[in-house]
Amino acid sequence: MNFKQLEVLKTLLATGSTIATAKSMGLSQSGVSRLLQQLESDLSLTLFDRDKGRLIATPEASILARDAENILLGLSRFSGLAEDLRSGAAGPEVVRIGLPNSMWENFAPAMLVDYAREFPTVRIETFFETTSVIAQLIEQQVIDFGFLRYEGQIGPGVEMEKVATGTSVCVLPESHPLAALSEIAPKDLRGLPLIHIGRQRPTRMLLDQTFQRAGVKQNVKIETHTNSSACAYVAHGLGIAILSSFFANLYRHLPIVQRPFVPVTTQDFGLAKPAAAPSSLAAKALMAALKRQIERSQKVE
Numbered sequence: 001m002n003f004k005q006l007e008v009l010k011t012l013l014a015t016g017s018t019i020a021t022a023k024s025m026g027l028s029q030s031g032v033s034r035l036l037q038q039l040e041s042d043l044s045l046t047l048f049d050r051d052k053g054r055l056i057a058t059p060e061a062s063i064l065a066r067d068a069e070n071i072l073l074g075l076s077r078f079s080g081l082a083e084d085l086r087s088g089a090a091g092p093e094v095v096r097i098g099l100p101n102s103m104w105e106n107f108a109p110a111m112l113v114d115y116a117r118e119f120p121t122v123r124i125e126t127f128f129e130t131t132s133v134i135a136q137l138i139e140q141q142v143i144d145f146g147f148l149r150y151e152g153q154i155g156p157g158v159e160m161e162k163v164a165t166g167t168s169v170c171v172l173p174e175s176h177p178l179a180a181l182s183e184i185a186p187k188d189l190r191g192l193p194l195i196h197i198g199r200q201r202p203t204r205m206l207l208d209q210t211f212q213r214a215g216v217k218q219n220v221k222i223e224t225h226t227n228s229s230a231c232a233y234v235a236h237g238l239g240i241a242i243l244s245s246f247f248a249n250l251y252r253h254l255p256i257v258q259r260p261f262v263p264v265t266t267q268d269f270g271l272a273k274p275a276a277a278p279s280s281l282a283a284k285a286l287m288a289a290l291k292r293q294i295e296r297s298q299k300v301e
Contacts, residue, residue, distance in 0.1 A: 005039040006068040008032055009047065013057055013065045094123040095283045097290070098134035098146030102227035102247050111293035115286055122282045130198075138272050144283040145273035147290060149244075151202050157275050164269040164294050166246030168207075169258040171234045176257075178240070183260040186214035193221035193239035195230050206265065207242060231256060249298050 011021045012032075022029045040047050047061035057065075099108060108126060116124070127134070127143055134146040139157035147163070154160055170184040178184055178192075196218075198204045211218050221239045224230050227247035234241050235254040244267040248258045271287060273279060279287070 003071070005035050005042070006071055008035045009039060009061065010065050010068045012036065012048070012055065013061065016055070018055065094125055095280070095286050096125040096127065096143040097286060098127040098129055098137050098143045098148070100131070100134075100147065100149070100227075100247075101128045101225070102250065103147070104128045105228055106253070107250055107293060107297060110296070111289050115289040119282055119285060124286070135272065138274055141274045141277065144279060145271060145287055148270060148272055149203075150268045150270060154272070158272050159275040160270040160272050162268055163271045163291055164246055164298065166244035166249075166267045166269070168261040168265045168267075169243060169245045169248050170261045171231060171241040171243055171248050171256050171258050173234060173237050174255045174257055176240070179257050179259065181259060183262050185262050186211050186216040189218075189240060190216050191219055193219055195222045195224060195233050195239040195241040196220050197224055197227065197230055197241070197243070199223060203244075203267070210263065210265075227251075246298065 007025065008021060011024050012018070015021050015024060018029050018032045018036075021027075022032045025032070027035075036048065043064075045060050045064075046058055047064070048055040048057055050056075104126075108128075112124060125143075127137060127146075129137070131148040131151050134143075134148045135154060135158055137143045138146050139155050150160070150162075170178070170189075172179050178188060181188065196204065196207070208218070222230075222233055224233065227243050228251065230241040230243060231248065231251035231254055233239060234256050235251075242261050243258075245258060246267065246269060248256075271290065273283075273287075
């Protein structure tokens with residue numbers, strides 16, 4: 001028994017003839033007769049008496065037709081829901097994403113503009129945290145996915161996909177004398193006010209080691225904990241920051257420039273989600289929006 005047979009039963013009851021049923025369903029008359037015969041055979045019931053080419057519904061046919069209509073309505077609702085899930089008109093009530101603190105100002109809003117239009121019923125919850133906190137939230141399945149820098153050991157409960165790379169750069173005010181250099185080394189920064197990020201973080205410890213090996217004592221003027229604040233301080237002439245080009249590129253609208261910092265180091269960034277946990281279509285679509293915004297933000301104009 002299949003849904004096409006149930007549709008024939010329901011339509012026959014409504015029209016009273018195989019010709020009208022065939023026209024309504026876009027089938028041939030012989031196709032309608034064949035589906036009806038199959039249904040009667042499957043059910044071991046006579047649903048229509050044949051009288052000189054006419055079909056007369058039995059009481060059993062009328063009873064079954066009511067259930068057939070309910071089943072077909074349920075199937076229609078089911079198909080409609082599937083279409084809504086595909087199109088974003090329906091889906092999970094909320095999708096949760098973890099992002100670094102420095103992505104709240106411009107990156108996140110730009111990422112969400114088109115997504116919010118395509119998935120109007122989905123509520124989005126954003127968590128702006130450090131890499132270690134984002135990794136914990138993913139492991140605990142508090143958030144659906146996150147964007148983070150590869151730092152140290154990622155736990156077994158986190159599945160990573162590399163989606164971006166950055167290199168070390170000096171971020172300077174536009175008018176700074178060092179902006180004339182093609183690259184900047186620790187010796188060029190001797191005595192100059194520096195703006196540093198994240199004491200005790202792996203990337204900060206590597207930077208401190210670079211200055212130590214070069215025999216240059218750092219003049220750390222400001223300690224901060226977000227790339228966005230570091231770029232803002234640079235724009236106001238408070239010092240020079242050493243960041244990943246990935247984050248520096250997010251703040252090119254400020255009156256700042258960036259030059260390669262040597263020796264060059266590379267930073268990898270990944271899209272992370274709970275391992276072995278399937279993502280909803282809405283979450284996958286937001287992941288795709290994140291990747292598109294990464295590509296846009298890193299494009300050199």
